Amino acid sequence: MIMEARKIRLLMTLRRSGITDTQVLGAIERVPREVFIPATFHDQAYEDMALPIGMGQTISQPMVVARMTQALEVTDRHKVLEIGTGSGYQAAVLAKLCRRLYTIERHKELLDIAVERLETLRVRNVTALAGDGTKGWPEQAPFERILVTAAHGGDEPPKALTDQLAVGGLLVIPMGDEKRKQRVVRYRRMDDGLEREDLWPVRFVPLLPDTQDGAQRMKASS
Template sequence: MPTSEWPPQEKMQFQLALRRRGVSDLAVLRAMEDVPRELFVAAGDRADAYRDVALPIDCGQTISQPSVVAYMTEQLQSKPFHRVLEIGTGSGYQAAVLSHLAGDVVTVERFRLLAERARERLARLGCRNVEVVLADGCSIPDELGHFDRILVTAALPDIPEALVARLQPDGVLVAPVGPQSGPQALVRLRKTKDGVDRAELIEVRFVPALSGIAREI
């Protein structure tokens, strides 16, 4: 896959910032280094591509700050033999990071424009193990099957049982949970033989998950 041509000093600062934020998984750090974030932001925001800030993208959505992307990815604990579902493709940046860590990635987006542009970016980068699906992330199509890992990149009021049911045994789901205008927590679920273990990790702020496929774009 092509790597970023961003100035090495800025990329080094980027990696140091992630480590200072507590990200320590070397595979995740390598994936974050290898994915050129500047290709996933608007042209006018490229000077800020490696700052630890969220940036606006099309359709009123955002690309999360790198430290949050790295932390969520680390909590997912993806392995090369895992099949991963991402709900909320956005720019495609998170899917590109996951493509370096998982065997197969299915990413679902409700906005046609975002899905098409993410598909183009991922193809340009050679992310052949990523499938972009235009679908309702709140009602995953049955034909997509089950997954070892599920990552949600929009805030849910709570995690639906139907989504937990898509996890394979010992599967992990990571999602922001909480109201649009109130406190949200990043939640990690692990499916065990005895049930589901739930842990609240950090406070976060995400746009809300919306149902249906967007009609206008």
């Protein structure tokens, strides 16, 4: 009962702060955030804050998840690529909205735990891979939507990701590094290039290349 009251309070906060997409709000309402965080932080599951999940990583605050998901404009017709599985929480929210989700995490240990959580919740439309997110997932391209949950320090988004974006598709990615202020940027791929739209300031861990050896795949339903 206490947890449910906290969730309702969080949803009201999201609405007051500009999250108007009822599908996004519904997805956040239906995904139990406490499943994706260590038990010691369960009492803070529905506070609007980032929480540690191990290996120097965090689960993003619900407001960031909601805003980035809303900016992605996902529908149930879309094939989506997520870079940075982390706890699996953002993946679970996206899976409620899209046709199929492909998610990549460079830390295999984190990915294994995230996959277990998604399987426990019977999320069936996700395929997960331990790998270098900066390279995307060319075997499954093109994607109608791509979401990156780590900050890219370059002036342009990773070319591998924009190459894998369908024409008319959207890429939502934090841009900037420790020296430059980070901003969430939305790119739309057009026939003749990319349209860029700067959205809001944010703070994410950096998007890093390379990965540990080995892969973990979560089989998606047909």
